[in-house]
Amino acid sequence: MTPLIHLTGITKTLKGQGEPRSILSGVDLTLHAGRSVAILGRSGSGKSTLLSVLGLFDRADGGRYLLGDKDITRLPEQRAAALRSAEFGFVFQRFFLLKHLTAAQNVAMAFVNGQGWLPRGKRRARVMAALDLVGIAHLAEHRPPRLSGGEQQRVAIARALVREPRVLLADEPTGALDTETGALVVDVLRDATSRGCGLVLVTHDRDHARKMDDVLELREGRFA
Amino acid sequence: MGSGKLRSALVIGGQGIRARKLRTFLSMTSLFLGVLAVLTVQAGAEIAERAMLSGVELTRGKDGTLQMFVPQEEPALGVVERTLAGRSDGVAVVGMNAIIGEPGVRPINDGAVPFDHPRVGGPEGGSGKPDGQAIEVQLEALTGDVRGFRPFRQVSGQWLDFASAPALAPRIVVNEEAAIGLRRHRVPGEMALPGAAVHVTPQVVGVVEDGSPRPSVYVRMDELRTWPPGSSNADTSRGGSRVQVMLSPSATDLVQTLRSRLIGVGVPADELDAHPIDSREELEGQLSLVRLIFLGMAALVLLIGVAGILNVGLATVGERVEELALRRAVGTSRLLLAGIVLAETLLTGLLTAVAAIGTGAAGVKVGSALLGPSYPALQGISFPWQAGVAGVVAGVAAGVLGGLVPAIRAARIPIAAVMRA
Ligand SMILES: Nc1ncnc2c1ncn2[C@@H]1O[C@H](COP(=O)(O)OP(=O)(O)OP(=O)(O)O)[C@@H](O)[C@H]1O
Ligand SMILES: [Mg+2]
Numbered sequence: 268m269t270p271l272i273h274l275t276g277i278t279k280t281l282k283g284q285g286e287p288r289s290i291l292s293g294v295d296l297t298l299h300a301g302r303s304v305a306i307l308g309r310s311g312s313g314k315s316t317l318l319s320v321l322g323l324f325d326r327a328d329g330g331r332y333l334l335g336d337k338d339i340t341r342l343p344e345q346r347a348a349a350l351r352s353a354e355f356g357f358v359f360q361r362f363f364l365l366k367h368l369t370a371a372q373n374v375a376m377a378f379v380n381g382q383g384w385l386p387r388g389k390r391r392a393r394v395m396a397a398l399d400l401v402g403i404a405h406l407a408e409h410r411p412p413r414l415s416g417g418e419q420q421r422v423a424i425a426r427a428l429v430r431e432p433r434v435l436l437a438d439e440p441t442g443a444l445d446t447e448t449g450a451l452v453v454d455v456l457r458d459a460t461s462r463g464c465g466l467v468l469v470t471h472d473r474d475h476a477r478k479m480d481d482v483l484e485l486r487e488g489r490f491a
Numbered sequence: 492m493g494s495g496k497l498r499s500a501l502v503i504g505g506q507g508i509r510a511r512k513l514r515t516f517l518s519m520t521s522l523f524l525g526v527l528a529v530l531t532v533q534a535g536a537e538i539a540e541r542a543m544l545s546g547v548e549l550t551r552g553k554d555g556t557l558q559m560f561v562p563q564e565e566p567a568l569g570v571v572e573r574t575l576a577g578r579s580d581g582v583a584v585v586g587m588n589a590i591i592g593e594p595g596v597r598p599i600n601d602g603a604v605p606f607d608h609p610r611v612g613g614p615e616g617g618s619g620k621p622d623g624q625a626i627e628v629q630l631e632a633l634t635g636d637v638r639g640f641r642p643f644r645q646v647s648g649q650w651l652d653f654a655s656a657p658a659l660a661p662r663i664v665v666n667e668e669a670a671i672g673l674r675r676h677r678v679p680g681e682m683a684l685p686g687a688a689v690h691v692t693p694q695v696v697g698v699v700e701d702g703s704p705r706p707s708v709y710v711r712m713d714e715l716r717t718w719p720p721g722s723s724n725a726d727t728s729r730g731g732s733r734v735q736v737m738l739s740p741s742a743t744d745l746v747q748t749l750r751s752r753l754i755g756v757g758v759p760a761d762e763l764d765a766h767p768i769d770s771r772e773e774l775e776g777q778l779s780l781v782r783l784i785f786l787g788m789a790a791l792v793l794l795i796g797v798a799g800i801l802n803v804g805l806a807t808v809g810e811r812v813e814e815l816a817l818r819r820a821v822g823t824s825r826l827l828l829a830g831i832v833l834a835e836t837l838l839t840g841l842l843t844a845v846a847a848i849g850t851g852a853a854g855v856k857v858g859s860a861l862l863g864p865s866y867p868a869l870q871g872i873s874f875p876w877q878a879g880v881a882g883v884v885a886g887v888a889a890g891v892l893g894g895l896v897p898a899i900r901a902a903r904i905p906i907a908a909v910m911r912a
Contacts, residue, residue, distance in 0.1 A: 319907035324820065345824055352822020359910055363817050367510040379502045380823040384495020426821070438910070 271465040272298040277330035292488030303466035305476035308485035323347040352382035356427030360442035362419040364411040371407040397429035417448035518803035525796025526847035532785040533878035547770040549702025552640040557765040563732040580739035582635040589630040592678030596623020603627040626672040632712040640737040648697030661714040669706035800893025808897040816909035829902035836894030844886025
């Protein structure tokens with residue numbers, strides 16, 4: 268069976284002010300549909316860098332990136348944007364919600380991106396379904412400043428899920444939450460895999476990592 | 492279902508503007524002033540031109556009027572008078588100086604200068620006559636109603652009546668400066684022409700505004716003729732004096748008749764060319780420099796407006812880095828995002844231009860209604876459409892200039908760097 272994601276020998280060098288630094292030096296990763304993988308690693312080990320390569324925010328310098336049977340190692344910006352919209356959902360440590368929009372409008376952002384337009388009614392139905400999935404449909408009209416951290420992160424997860432992506436990428440989604448709320452959020456994320464979505468969870472918390480199907484540790488730019 | 496780029500752009504742009512009402516308002520204000528400055532200069536130049544032209548019209552005649560200069564001597568003068576008698580599309584004007592008041596004295600405004608003019612020369616002046624209660628005026632004798640060419644405004648009383656039989660006591664219409672002289676200096680009501688032996692007592696029937704700073708008096712030529720008998724006009728012997736004949740541009744037959752009759756009495760044909768008055772062209776030369784200077788100033792103000800938009804736009808992009816990166820993360824393309832940022836300022840610029848044009852048009856309307864009665868140049872003035880076009884162009888240009896840099900910056904935001912927790 269073709270894996271959902273197949274990385275081989277991914278390298279990434281970042282040049283800041285000083286010397287160029289090799290962050291990723293040959294990462295291999297395979298993720299199947301409906302499966303989840305936890306990525307552990309010290310701070311600065313390159314977990315977020317790997318996630319931005321996975322999510323097409325950034326390009327790998329070397330190696331190969333297959334999504335299904337498509338080679339997407341090098342994509343023009345327009346196609347990358349289309350894939351980000353259709354195939355990926357993102358959740359971050361900071362929730363990245365827009366303060367001036369309601370929870371529903373924040374979720375609807377995933378449809379307001381010039382990548383296929385849904386009429387208002389259909390859009391609304393999809394948004395409400397996604398909010399319901401993460402258990403906060405009743406908060407649809409609230410703006411982020413009036414929501415708790417856990418609720419905000421669930422709005423962000425609803426936004427990541429609303430277009431029914433094939434891959435869910437989460438970068439320390441529990442980092443800003445207390446243990447209990449964090450556990451709830453991880454459960455919500457893992458539930459998505461039961462509907463066939465692949466999940467990559469970057470975390471520092473071994474308890475959360477244990478809930479995933481696989482656990483990998485990033486060390487010196489590769490998985491040990 | 493289409494890609495919905497436009498609709499997405501509208502929603503994102505609308506949300507952006509609503510989230511930053513104050514900023515949008517501020518950038519609109521700076522641009523508003525810039526566009527209004529451009530409009531003011533355009534409209535101002537237009538009005539100034541009209542005002543100058545209407546002043547020139549009063550003294551020189553309307554643009555397009557044909558002018559002919561005929562020697563001021565018999566028999567040519569008589570031919571002119573007879574040919575133009577009873578016509579309104581051709582009027583001859585004979586100008587001379589005259590003195591109203593005590594005979595044989597030096598007038599208060601020697602040389603028919605304005606009354607507030609400082610007097611030149613010693614107490615005796617150049618004439619050797621003693622000072623006395625008399626004023627000197629520029630006398631213009633008319634064969635018909637000159638107002639068809641020089642649109643005088645009646646200040647009080649009546650204008651000359653050319654339809655009735657000539658009166659023995661000449662009726663005169665004075666301009667405002669002459670009226671001031673007559674009022675201020677209680678001069679006897681006698682009028683003398685240089686060289687004429689007989690003095691008469693003219694009857695003032697009205698006051699007009701004629702655009703001249705010098706005191707002037709208008710009189711029917713035939714009434715003037717009844718008055719120093721024999722010597723038709725005392726001053727005609729002064730060599731080189733000419734009668735000004737004003738003719739309507741459509742009066743080609745009259746021009747022909749007049750020319751052939753004058754040639755018939757021996758006036759050289761090459762002296763009888765009728766030239767149209769073209770004050771606008773002459774004025775435009777003078778005005779274009781003024782216009783250029785003011786346009787430069789307006790451009791400067793507009794540039795400040797652009798800088799305002801640019802400033803606000805850049806600050807906004809800085810503030811929106813997260814939003815823009817997030818929008819790209821959920822699949823909005825660089826190009827669309829840059830387009831949205833540009834469209835926001837473009838829309839702001841366009842709306843501002845429209846608002847400024849509306850304000851300008853309303854200002855012109857109110858201004859002409861309020862000031863029209865006292866400043867005839869502002870009467871019936873409409874908002875110059877060139878100013879409207881200039882406003883829209885300025886607004887759009889400001890929007891593009893002020894939005895382009897922020898748009899490019901927005902497109903360059905690296906998602907990965909922003910999203911790194
Ligand atoms: N734009 C950049 N230029 C140069 N170096 C960078 C840049 N971004 C990140 N780095 C460096 O790359 C390394 C990996 O960063 P990354 O954010 O991937 O680490 P991480 O594993 O996610 O750490 P954390 O657990 O703290 O989030 C870090 O040492 C960081 O300093
Ligand atoms: Mg990280």
